[in-house]
Amino acid sequence: MSEQIETVLHEKRSFPPPPAFAEAAYLSQERLADLRRAAAADPDAFWRAQAAHIDWLRPFDRVLDWEAPFAKWFVGGKLNAAANCVDRHLTGPRANKAALIFEGEPGDVRVVTYLQLASEVNRAANALKGLGVRKGDRVAIYMPLIPEAVYAMLACARIGAVHSVVFGGFSAEALKDRINDAGAKVVITADGGWRKGKVVALKDNVDEALKMAEGVESVVVVRRTNQDVRWQSGRDHWWRDLRAGASRRCDPEPMDSEDTLFTLYTSGTTGKPKGVLHTTGGYLVWANRTSQWVFDLRDEDVYWCTADIGWVTGHTYTVYGPLSLGATVVIYEGGPMTPQPDRFWRVVEKHEVSVFYTAPTAIRAFMAEGTKWPAARDLSSLRLLGTVGEPINPEAWMWYHENIGGARCPIVDTWWQTETGGILITPLPGATTTKPGSATLPLPGVDAAVVDREGREVPPGAGGFLVIRRPWPAMLRTVWGDPDRYARQYWSDIEGVYFTGDGARRDEDGYFWIMGRIDDVVNVAGHRLGTMEIESALVSHPAVAEAAVVARPDAIKGSALVAFVTVDRSLEPSKELSEALRKHVQDEIGSIARPEEIRFTQALPKTRSGKIMRRLLRELATSGQVKGDTTTLEDLSVLERLRQHEED
Numbered sequence: 001m002s003e004q005i006e007t008v009l010h011e012k013r014s015f016p017p018p019p020a021f022a023e024a025a026y027l028s029q030e031r032l033a034d035l036r037r038a039a040a041a042d043p044d045a046f047w048r049a050q051a052a053h054i055d056w057l058r059p060f061d062r063v064l065d066w067e068a069p070f071a072k073w074f075v076g077g078k079l080n081a082a083a084n085c086v087d088r089h090l091t092g093p094r095a096n097k098a099a100l101i102f103e104g105e106p107g108d109v110r111v112v113t114y115l116q117l118a119s120e121v122n123r124a125a126n127a128l129k130g131l132g133v134r135k136g137d138r139v140a141i142y143m144p145l146i147p148e149a150v151y152a153m154l155a156c157a158r159i160g161a162v163h164s165v166v167f168g169g170f171s172a173e174a175l176k177d178r179i180n181d182a183g184a185k186v187v188i189t190a191d192g193g194w195r196k197g198k199v200v201a202l203k204d205n206v207d208e209a210l211k212m213a214e215g216v217e218s219v220v221v222v223r224r225t226n227q228d229v230r231w232q233s234g235r236d237h238w239w240r241d242l243r244a245g246a247s248r249r250c251d252p253e254p255m256d257s258e259d260t261l262f263t264l265y266t267s268g269t270t271g272k273p274k275g276v277l278h279t280t281g282g283y284l285v286w287a288n289r290t291s292q293w294v295f296d297l298r299d300e301d302v303y304w305c306t307a308d309i310g311w312v313t314g315h316t317y318t319v320y321g322p323l324s325l326g327a328t329v330v331i332y333e334g335g336p337m338t339p340q341p342d343r344f345w346r347v348v349e350k351h352e353v354s355v356f357y358t359a360p361t362a363i364r365a366f367m368a369e370g371t372k373w374p375a376a377r378d379l380s381s382l383r384l385l386g387t388v389g390e391p392i393n394p395e396a397w398m399w400y401h402e403n404i405g406g407a408r409c410p411i412v413d414t415w416w417q418t419e420t421g422g423i424l425i426t427p428l429p430g431a432t433t434t435k436p437g438s439a440t441l442p443l444p445g446v447d448a449a450v451v452d453r454e455g456r457e458v459p460p461g462a463g464g465f466l467v468i469r470r471p472w473p474a475m476l477r478t479v480w481g482d483p484d485r486y487a488r489q490y491w492s493d494i495e496g497v498y499f500t501g502d503g504a505r506r507d508e509d510g511y512f513w514i515m516g517r518i519d520d521v522v523n524v525a526g527h528r529l530g531t532m533e534i535e536s537a538l539v540s541h542p543a544v545a546e547a548a549v550v551a552r553p554d555a556i557k558g559s560a561l562v563a564f565v566t567v568d569r570s571l572e573p574s575k576e577l578s579e580a581l582r583k584h585v586q587d588e589i590g591s592i593a594r595p596e597e598i599r600f601t602q603a604l605p606k607t608r609s610g611k612i613m614r615r616l617l618r619e620l621a622t623s624g625q626v627k628g629d630t631t632t633l634e635d636l637s638v639l640e641r642l643r644q645h646e647e648d
Helices: 019-024 029-041 043-051 081-085 114-130 147-159 172-182 202-210 239-244 281-295 312-324 343-351 360-369 394-404 483-491 531-539 575-589 614-623 636-647
Strands: 062-067 070-075 098-103 109-113 138-142 162-165 186-190 193-195 198-200 218-222 236-238 260-265 275-279 302-305 328-332 355-358 384-387 411-413 448-451 463-468 498-506 512-517 521-524 527-530 544-554 558-567 597-600
Touching: 029 043, 043 062, 043 070, 043 281, 070 281, 081 147, 081 281, 081 312, 098 114, 098 147, 098 343, 109 114, 114 147, 114 239, 138 147, 138 172, 138 202, 147 162, 147 260, 147 312, 162 172, 172 202, 172 260, 172 275, 186 202, 202 218, 218 239, 236 239, 260 312, 275 281, 281 312, 281 384, 302 312, 302 343, 312 328, 328 343, 360 394, 360 544, 384 394, 394 411, 394 531, 448 498, 463 512, 483 498, 512 531, 527 531, 531 544, 531 558, 531 575, 544 614, 558 575, 558 614, 575 597, 614 636
Parallel strands: 098 328, 138 162, 138 186, 162 260, 186 218, 218 236, 302 328, 302 355, 355 384, 384 411, 558 597
Antiparallel strands: 062 070, 098 109, 193 198, 260 275, 448 463, 463 498, 498 512, 521 527, 544 558
């Protein structure tokens, strides 16, 4: 790692919380200041107070045991995550409140109350027990985003089984690797799922994976698409048959605070899959508190996080966080552009969504389609917007603010990771003045800093390495089966702190600006530049919908910048436009950041969680071919079109 990353992006616009929103917000500026003071003055007392917001079967003895880099939170306490998401809501008016509003891609809708959710989770839990699943056993969940997927997660949590959710778009090969690494005993899947107008053959993928995987005793299949599937008698079971014979009562298993709740495999590049391990107590406390603070959730809200449960965002902010608060949660099965580019806005209008949380990549895709689609829908129910997944460039932030939020909704631009378990840096909607593109400030109790490689804080405006200096409740505890890898990967680069892998800077107000992965920092003529800032400059041109910048070797500069660009659907790529974009970057941030080459493309290669796979673009820009792992790529045809363009 080099000493410093240069920053070239300068954003001056700011937006204070709307007065009406601030007046009614869960966290006011005064209350937020009180929380920050409390966290700094007595961390143990602060975290003890936050832990009181969930139900404990046995009180904990100590808040934190810390032997770097290993932490134990709420030591000695016992609880059950499923009971906190379901049972606690059954004795009052929330029992008959909608817990889930499901919309399938074909348009089918189901509404599940908390009372019904309890019945389904208990039946599923007893069905798993009937298959021999016990506390500590691992269960792989490979499903479309349907209610049964949520039931499966909570059923595992209820009986103390460890769930390992694998996104339903992953290949049989990727599924096999994750089943083997987790040592899964049972796989829960569906015959198929709907995605972008097509059926994804999930059961077929499971069958292929299990030809190469060991240890799986049972496969449970939800009937979703009614397609024919292969069947192995004795191993395969229909969900509906198991459900029919299962009791609606299942007492929750008392779980130690440090018992494993789930493992989740990050969308890696090459090598062995990396199973991030999260435990029960600290994770649930942080999921609950951040859902309340950041999304300002109220009983009357209809909340929609668009992430699939195959990603940590779906775990924390579709399932465990909002359900522990008794929220009404929308889940949608399919693609955002199916059957046309207004599908998200139709869902918002139809179900009167009030809090909406999505990814910058989705926002930029909507930008490319123009404003006519959101303009045709009634989005007046929205009161709060959020972004997650990667840094949002200022122009996408402004488009979101104006065209989706009607310039009236605060935007919470959240920074966190699979490893952090929950949001760590974000605006609070009723208390924080926002700046387009900035994640603003750490949450109370979170000690984040931007440092050089020796761990010294860099001055305001200078780029450095984003670290967390104190443990937090939702932090990963280890890498499944590989504690040495955990210590080496997260705690060895900068001594004594958790290194996030991201570059960042802080401005004169102390706000954090995430500059992207350190792996994506490029060295041009001796200057280290974060590609996110160059991409933001490109997207600020009215012709550009999305951009990804990578470096290829250059004999003179060391590296030359190559920009892969998608343009507005109404425009045609041309040499003139290419030159205009290069000049635009030079005008915006200087000649040092001027791309050597602009490559136009209809789409960028992305993971199934929506992150641009810059690694693949670097390979294309450097050698014209891709040899690395592509199992997490959502659309292989994008890569093939880029290859053909290279050959042309």
